[in-house]
Amino acid sequence: MAELGSARRLPRFGFLLMLLLLPAGSALEEPHHRTNGSATHKKAFPVLDFNYEHVRIPFEISLWILLALFMKLGFHIIPRVSHVVPESCLLIFVGLLVGGIIKAMHDKAPILDTKLFFLYLLPPIILDAGYFLPIRLFTENLGTILVFAVVGTLWNAFFIGGMMFAICQIEVAHLGGVSLLSCLLFGSIVSAVDPVAVLAVFEEIHINELLYILVFGESLLNDAVTVVLYHLFEEFSHAGSVTMGDAFLGVLSFLVVSLGGILAGVVYGIVGAFTSRFTSHSRVIEPLFVFLYSYMAYLSAEVFHLSGIMSLIACGVVMRPYVEANISHKSYTTIKYFLKMWSSVSETLIFIFLGVSTVEGPHNWNWLFVVFTLVLCLVSRVLGVVGLTFIINKFRIVKLTKKDQFIVAYGGLRGAIAFSLGFLLPDDETKHMFLTAIITVIFFTVFVQGMTIRPLVELLAVKRKKESRRSINEEIHTQFLDHLLTGIEDICGHYGHHHWKDKLTRFNENYVKKWLISGERSAEPQLISFYNKLEMKQAMMLVESNSSARLPTFASAASLQNVQPKEAAPRRAIPSISKTREEEIRKILRANLQKTRQRLRSYSRHDLFMDPFEDNMSEVRFRKQQVDMERRMSHYLTVPAKRQETPSVRKVWFEPEHKVHTYDLDDGESPAGLSFRPKPRPPEGVDLVDEDTPQNTNQGTAQPGQEEKLKPSCCLSDPGPNTEEEA
Amino acid sequence: MGSRASTLLREEEIEEIKKETGFSHSQITRLYSRFTSLDKGENGTLSREDFQRIPELAINPLGDRIINAFFPEGEDQVNFRGFMRTLAHFRPIEDNEKNKNPTASEPLNSRSNKLLFAFRLYDLDRDDKISRDELLQVLRMMVGVNISDEQLGSIADRTIQEADTNGDSCISFQEFIKASLVEKLCETCF
Numbered sequence: 001m002a003e004l005g006s007a008r009r010l011p012r013f014g015f016l017l018m019l020l021l022l023p024a025g026s027a028l029e030e031p032h033h034r035t036n037g038s039a040t041h042k043k044a045f046p047v048l049d050f051n052y053e054h055v056r057i058p059f060e061i062s063l064w065i066l067l068a069l070f071m072k073l074g075f076h077i078i079p080r081v082s083h084v085v086p087e088s089c090l091l092i093f094v095g096l097l098v099g100g101i102i103k104a105m106h107d108k109a110p111i112l113d114t115k116l117f118f119l120y121l122l123p124p125i126i127l128d129a130g131y132f133l134p135i136r137l138f139t140e141n142l143g144t145i146l147v148f149a150v151v152g153t154l155w156n157a158f159f160i161g162g163m164m165f166a167i168c169q170i171e172v173a174h175l176g177g178v179s180l181l182s183c184l185l186f187g188s189i190v191s192a193v194d195p196v197a198v199l200a201v202f203e204e205i206h207i208n209e210l211l212y213i214l215v216f217g218e219s220l221l222n223d224a225v226t227v228v229l230y231h232l233f234e235e236f237s238h239a240g241s242v243t244m245g246d247a248f249l250g251v252l253s254f255l256v257v258s259l260g261g262i263l264a265g266v267v268y269g270i271v272g273a274f275t276s277r278f279t280s281h282s283r284v285i286e287p288l289f290v291f292l293y294s295y296m297a298y299l300s301a302e303v304f305h306l307s308g309i310m311s312l313i314a315c316g317v318v319m320r321p322y323v324e325a326n327i328s329h330k331s332y333t334t335i336k337y338f339l340k341m342w343s344s345v346s347e348t349l350i351f352i353f354l355g356v357s358t359v360e361g362p363h364n365w366n367w368l369f370v371v372f373t374l375v376l377c378l379v380s381r382v383l384g385v386v387g388l389t390f391i392i393n394k395f396r397i398v399k400l401t402k403k404d405q406f407i408v409a410y411g412g413l414r415g416a417i418a419f420s421l422g423f424l425l426p427d428d429e430t431k432h433m434f435l436t437a438i439i440t441v442i443f444f445t446v447f448v449q450g451m452t453i454r455p456l457v458e459l460l461a462v463k464r465k466k467e468s469r470r471s472i473n474e475e476i477h478t479q480f481l482d483h484l485l486t487g488i489e490d491i492c493g494h495y496g497h498h499h500w501k502d503k504l505t506r507f508n509e510n511y512v513k514k515w516l517i518s519g520e521r522s523a524e525p526q527l528i529s530f531y532n533k534l535e536m537k538q539a540m541m542l543v544e545s546n547s548s549a550r551l552p553t554f555a556s557a558a559s560l561q562n563v564q565p566k567e568a569a570p571r572r573a574i575p576s577i578s579k580t581r582e583e584e585i586r587k588i589l590r591a592n593l594q595k596t597r598q599r600l601r602s603y604s605r606h607d608l609f610m611d612p613f614e615d616n617m618s619e620v621r622f623r624k625q626q627v628d629m630e631r632r633m634s635h636y637l638t639v640p641a642k643r644q645e646t647p648s649v650r651k652v653w654f655e656p657e658h659k660v661h662t663y664d665l666d667d668g669e670s671p672a673g674l675s676f677r678p679k680p681r682p683p684e685g686v687d688l689v690d691e692d693t694p695q696n697t698n699q700g701t702a703q704p705g706q707e708e709k710l711k712p713s714c715c716l717s718d719p720g721p722n723t724e725e726e727a
Numbered sequence: 728m729g730s731r732a733s734t735l736l737r738e739e740e741i742e743e744i745k746k747e748t749g750f751s752h753s754q755i756t757r758l759y760s761r762f763t764s765l766d767k768g769e770n771g772t773l774s775r776e777d778f779q780r781i782p783e784l785a786i787n788p789l790g791d792r793i794i795n796a797f798f799p800e801g802e803d804q805v806n807f808r809g810f811m812r813t814l815a816h817f818r819p820i821e822d823n824e825k826n827k828n829p830t831a832s833e834p835l836n837s838r839s840n841k842l843l844f845a846f847r848l849y850d851l852d853r854d855d856k857i858s859r860d861e862l863l864q865v866l867r868m869m870v871g872v873n874i875s876d877e878q879l880g881s882i883a884d885r886t887i888q889e890a891d892t893n894g895d896s897c898i899s900f901q902e903f904i905k906a907s908l909v910e911k912l913c914e915t916c917f
Binding site: 485487499502 | 758761764765778781783784786787788789790793814817845848849865866869870871873874878882885886889890906
């Protein structure tokens, strides 16, 4: 306990204060009303009033969220703890503490209400996961994931349910009252791998993407199975008996639930993508569309008892490529950060509430039941994974090794979904016993498995995630290989994975994109949009890394595209250029993205301030190029006002907006290797350059060669800033 | 369907092909029936036109190059052996084969042969380097006609710059493997 920082004592203190004030507040209100009731009394006008009831619910919600956030802050202050213990464990622990405090005060704590969980806490996490799902990896392993999700969960449910029923028959346990169907229901609840817990733990261990997608994909897709099994057994346990017809209906129901959920998600996704086509004039509300459509997909699926999780995932996956092509960069960032924020808060709250509910909930501890549940969960998971992998490996090109199987089995964590489903059960003795067992399993998996998975991963030397960014080489060759393999498949007459993927891609390019993506981007090949995105990212990075205290407005102006007032600030520094001219230039730059880049590229190639040690083509060349680039950028940006501030300011202003930061592109080309390649320049581009250099008296259209010679000289004339930054 | 094909293909031939390429008996007979269905002239060899008759190949950006890969230097016809030899590159590596015969020549579907095959599709003039022009050609095929030369040029430049470690502004085989992570991709695809 001593390890909890003081930062954490504060919110608890504040919370205690509020709890104390709660009864005090309600007590205060009473006399107030009473005195008003007796109308004859004339009260003095209350200068300061106290009305807590008015804001009680939002106030308490905010306090809880604040508590969750303080926890998140606090954990990282103590590095050693956060390295050993995963965050989820610490959060449950905190929840236990808070629950204990509340119980000590004999107050009713908020429990992990099923409605609260399923409607408010779970969707952000799933949407965050689904929106950023690595699609290629997911579809490549879809067969494996489906087998694990469907067959694996079914196996788990029936195995655990059946064995528990057998256990219950043992006289010693006094559990004879538990029927087979109840046991099966329990089995189906406790067998599902939980996406929240998996995310929480796997996120921290940076395991390789294949394993991550296998376990995570399984946890997402098994929702359909869980939903169907749960409702099935719930219905049957009321009815009391099961017939063949019922079993058949169960299978049918599974298909309806999963496919229906996906269909609902796809429909909402398409509508959302279509809507985003028209949002070019109201960029501010773009993120809201994404969130709302996804949430509606989830809720609509839940209305029909379809799989809400699958609907949410399908919506995010379908919507994403088209929405990202349509929305502004700022909206994209907003969506990303809002999703991460919400999912982070949700996750924290879930774990804290889990802890609180543990302390709160009525428990019925039955040693035999609980212990056997735990053991059976582990056993069935291991058996299931090993058995299924044996079958799956016959169909896979990249086989799953023993290490992989171990991680997949060990990563089958249970979490809050199991708890909430258990909570939905009708209130009776068995429910409490089930809940206790479920909580024990959750605690065990999260604490023991969660804590030990990191050292185990290191011990087994499991391949970790490669941190490299996706390069254009990868993209080109991936597409190249796709085409190659599709061609070979066509030659062989074998309609395999690549053939259908190619057909889908072609359908997408020819029809769907035209409908769902606005403007010219609908015809843009994937390679080009990937390349543009890459350039944009680099532009942002360079601007951000160069935005020192000297240039706050520029950095902010760089990231804003539509806000007019901020643009006025840099514009004030440019007295010479007229507004219409700027508009023109900006329009031209936007349209001729490439040509502008050409100009800048040739500039940097002749820049005499190229790093002297670039002549060694060492491994770290790229990094040095970037450093050099940044240096040159800041040189560019910090040119003193006496001559060059005007053009450099303008440069900064335009560049990020028009994605023109490709200096590093040229640094790599050896000065000796490539010859100077004069490219024909549009007159407009040259005009801008001409206006840059005061020395250039030739205001008209200059020739490329001339222009190039002039650019370096403008830098040469300014040795000052260069030495400045070198210092 | 199968029986007609196998009577035209003698057992000894199947055995030879099996040894050379590693395909199984059933795979070979199936591919032979495909071969004969493509062979409209029924002369036991395939010409370029036979390949081009496959509709999906016509719209494949790399269609021509793939077809060329089947035909050895300067020839216009490919027989079944040659057909199988090229296809053998795409057979997944099986674990049990790896240790079988270390002294035998490297099987056609070994990792490096697969990568070499992919590399040769880029490198048309067989100088073991992908030059900027060759890269541009491939990019142009993959991207279509709407993109300007300059844009393509800058993509090509960036690609070379990322991959090129020895500064000759061409991509050699080793650089190709490392930069494009083709090895990793090959593992998952073929």
